[in-house]
Amino acid sequence: EVQLVESGGGLVQPGGSLRLSCAASGFTFSRYDMRWVRQAPGKGLEWVADINVGGSRSYANAVKGRFTISRDNAKNTLYLQMNNLKSEDTAVYYCAQGTTGPSGQGTQVTVSS
Numbered sequence: 001e002v003q004l005v006e007s008g009g010g011l012v013q014p015g016g017s018l019r020l021s022c023a024a025s026g027f028t029f030s031r032y033d034m035r036w037v038r039q040a041p042g043k044g045l046e047w048v049a050d051i052n053v054g055g056s057r058s059y060a061n062a063v064k065g066r067f068t069i070s071r072d073n074a075k076n077t078l079y080l081q082m083n084n085l086k087s088e089d090t091a092v093y094y095c096a097q098g099t100t101g102p103s104g105q106g107t108q109v110t111v112s113s
Helices: none
Strands: 003-007 010-012 020-023 034-039 047-050 057-058 065-073 077-082 091-097 107-113
Touching: 003 091, 010 047, 020 034, 020 091, 020 107, 034 065, 034 077, 034 107, 057 065, 065 107, 077 091
Parallel strands: 010 107
Antiparallel strands: 003 020, 020 077, 034 047, 034 091, 047 057, 065 077, 091 107
């Protein structure tokens, strides 16, 4: 059974940083592309970033230059380093398997002064 458990969210001031983690189990992590998506209050799911099995990364324009996606296949863990956070980054962040696979339960990120 695929399990994805996000952590690392919280309350941060504008301009601050957070690092999200996603612990994966139940599948061969190194063989899957992975992605982060988010859902802001009252809005739909928004793709944030993805990383393929070879390590190539893609980012949404809204986060490019501020967020970095990475993976540690030895630890079966996906990361999202978020710098220079803005109020519009407030959302529940989910990691997900592949392009259409399941996601975790999410972690709340709130950017507010």
